[in-house]
Amino acid sequence: MNEKVLMKGNEAFAEAAIRSGCRYYFGYPITPQNEITEYMSRELAKHGGSFVQAESEIAAINMAYGGAAAGGKVLISSSSPGIALMQEGFSFLCSTEIPLVILSVSRGGPGVGTIQPGQADYYQSTRGGGNGDYHLFVFAPSSIQEAVDMMARAFDIAEEYRNPVMIYVDGVLGQMMEPVVLPKPIPAVSGDEISKLRPWAMTGTDGKREHNVIKSLYLKPEELEARILDMDQKYQKAKKELVLCKTEGLEEAEVVFVAYGSTARITEEAVDLLAEEGIQAGLIRPVSLWPFPYDVFDQIPDTVKAVISVELSMGQMIDDVKIGCKGRFPVSLSGRVGGILITPPEIAADAKKALGVRA
Amino acid sequence: MLAFDDKRIRVVVGHYGSGKTEFSVNYALKLAEQGKKTALADLDIANPYFRSRERQDLLEEQGVRVYSNTFGYDITADLPAITAAIRGPLEDPLCHSVIDAGGDHLGARILIQFDRYFDPADCDFFCVVNGRRPETSTLGGAMNHIFRIEKETGRNITGLINNTHLLKETGAEDVVRGYHLCTELSSRLGVPLKYNCCVQTLLEELRPKTVQYQDFHIFPMRLYMRDSWLDR
Numbered sequence: 001m002n003e004k005v006l007m008k009g010n011e012a013f014a015e016a017a018i019r020s021g022c023r024y025y026f027g028y029p030i031t032p033q034n035e036i037t038e039y040m041s042r043e044l045a046k047h048g049g050s051f052v053q054a055e056s057e058i059a060a061i062n063m064a065y066g067g068a069a070a071g072g073k074v075l076i077s078s079s080s081p082g083i084a085l086m087q088e089g090f091s092f093l094c095s096t097e098i099p100l101v102i103l104s105v106s107r108g109g110p111g112v113g114t115i116q117p118g119q120a121d122y123y124q125s126t127r128g129g130g131n132g133d134y135h136l137f138v139f140a141p142s143s144i145q146e147a148v149d150m151m152a153r154a155f156d157i158a159e160e161y162r163n164p165v166m167i168y169v170d171g172v173l174g175q176m177m178e179p180v181v182l183p184k185p186i187p188a189v190s191g192d193e194i195s196k197l198r199p200w201a202m203t204g205t206d207g208k209r210e211h212n213v214i215k216s217l218y219l220k221p222e223e224l225e226a227r228i229l230d231m232d233q234k235y236q237k238a239k240k241e242l243v244l245c246k247t248e249g250l251e252e253a254e255v256v257f258v259a260y261g262s263t264a265r266i267t268e269e270a271v272d273l274l275a276e277e278g279i280q281a282g283l284i285r286p287v288s289l290w291p292f293p294y295d296v297f298d299q300i301p302d303t304v305k306a307v308i309s310v311e312l313s314m315g316q317m318i319d320d321v322k323i324g325c326k327g328r329f330p331v332s333l334s335g336r337v338g339g340i341l342i343t344p345p346e347i348a349a350d351a352k353k354a355l356g357v358r359a
Numbered sequence: 360m361l362a363f364d365d366k367r368i369r370v371v372v373g374h375y376g377s378g379k380t381e382f383s384v385n386y387a388l389k390l391a392e393q394g395k396k397t398a399l400a401d402l403d404i405a406n407p408y409f410r411s412r413e414r415q416d417l418l419e420e421q422g423v424r425v426y427s428n429t430f431g432y433d434i435t436a437d438l439p440a441i442t443a444a445i446r447g448p449l450e451d452p453l454c455h456s457v458i459d460a461g462g463d464h465l466g467a468r469i470l471i472q473f474d475r476y477f478d479p480a481d482c483d484f485f486c487v488v489n490g491r492r493p494e495t496s497t498l499g500g501a502m503n504h505i506f507r508i509e510k511e512t513g514r515n516i517t518g519l520i521n522n523t524h525l526l527k528e529t530g531a532e533d534v535v536r537g538y539h540l541c542t543e544l545s546s547r548l549g550v551p552l553k554y555n556c557c558v559q560t561l562l563e564e565l566r567p568k569t570v571q572y573q574d575f576h577i578f579p580m581r582l583y584m585r586d587s588w589l590d591r
Contacts, residue, residue: 005491005492
């Protein structure tokens with residue numbers, strides 16, 4: 001086993017991407033994810049890769065589109081308003097079935113907002129702002145180790161499904177330090193191997209085969225409809241294969257929290273605080289946000305009195321929580337916004353309020 | 360025990376993630392405990408999160424004056440400026456100052472504007488080393504790091520602080536490993552290893568492992584900067 005090292009989230013994510021075989025990165029600086037861009041600018045060339053600092057996030061996503069269309073293994077990263085600028089590109093990449101891994105390190109919005117952490121990009125990630133019937137596959141790790149372990153898998157899923165995969169963390173995970181074991185490096189593929197592995201890629205015909213065409217424009221409605229139906233088959237398959245979720249203590253629970261990313265860790269401490277007062281709380285931690293683990297909510301026993309969505313937003317994931325609960329339980333929100341992290345006592349107080357227990 | 364016969368102004372530099380801020384906060388609190396007039400200046404313009412000014416209330420209660428940026432927006436300014444008031448404690452010959460610089464050579468660049476206060480007779484430059492950070496885990500890596508900071512600031516390091524740790528997963532052997540790394544650094548650079556930082560909870564485990572080293576000065580630390588849920 002590799003040795004544990006102490007790393008900042010952003011640098012560990014970047015190193016994990018390189019070790020997953022990523023050789024191309026296009027980016028534009030934005031806090032709180034700058035260490036990813038900085039790390040790639042310093043390290044990628046040492047592995048024979050290319051780093052380009054684009055003139056904007058719009059340029060960066062389109063460079064990534066080009067690099068990935070040529071068969072390169074590409075990572076792109078940004079934070080909330082920067083990810084907003086990339087939305088059009090995501091739609092194009094989904095339409096043309098180009099694999100890409102997106103690291104979204106979110107901060108407080110709307111607008112420029114704040115550089116402090118936020119989770120108000122749940123809609124942005126899972127619903128998206130690009131046009132058309134497309135989905136990103138979105139995963140939300142809650143520790144640096146989980147994110148690092150997820151990186152190689154994210155590249156694999158992107159490649160297998162030929163669809164962009166987003167790893168969505170908030171600024172806390174990007175900025176915090178944690179001991180981490182880095183994965184073993186996977187050798188990068190190049191040259192002829194790329195055209196074998198990715199026969200759709202624009203690797204040059206060398207006069208020996210038909211041109212590969214990558215396009216999102218379909219002039220015949222029937223052709224476009226067929227294209228969208230094909231994509232949808234892929235999305236339906238993903239709903240069966242890519243759901244990831246962790247649960248704790250649902251059986252005995254009076255109240256169940258639903259939280260993802262760093263907020264799930266804060267919530268775990270709230271669960272302990274409530275236990276000290278004799279209140280049993282359970283936790284559902286969706287790891288895949290799209291596809292969302294709706295079925296897991298069927299495991300909540302009927303005896304539960306309240307379900308609480310804990311998020312650093314005014315309530316976005318709560319919509320999916322309500323779909324999962326199917327009206328079986330009252331669902332309420334526990335959250336802070338503006339770049340403020342919610343504290344375990346605040347979450348515990350919201351639970352007691354939902355249970356009708358006096359604080 | 361710690362004598363704290365260090366110079367009046369202690370500038371703390373090091374790799375980001377080395378634990379500069381935690382060391383600076385602990386050091387300043389210990390100075391204040393000894394009844395010394397103490398100031399802690401947060402000059403970190405590189406890191407947007409987890410900065411010493413976030414613990415300002417606690418520090419001020421314990422008698423440490425905290426100096427940070429001009430705007431009073433604490434943690435949220437993306438390009439914080441440094442308040443001119445920092446010159447106050449630096450100019451006051453009775454005030455013990457701990458200067459928590461930003462990470463790496465780039466974070467240390469901010470020190471240049473205060474250079475005229477850093478008279479070697481009155482000022483120590485401490486470099487915090489965490490032997491569990493990949494970039495500073497080897498002799499070559501750590502030396503390279505120190506050289507870059509020295510080149511950027513035009514000042515030489517006058518003391519090494521071994522703060523080798525893996526957060527909650529730190530074992531006494533990590534501190535000892537950092538001690539060996541820093542001892543070697545010390546002889547290569549001709550700079551003393553001043554302190555070996557260790558969290559209170561590990562002290563009992565660490566002490567028997569260090570009896571054979573006469574120069575093993577332990578600096579007991581409490582973690583003020585890290586919320587408990589971060590280490591779940």
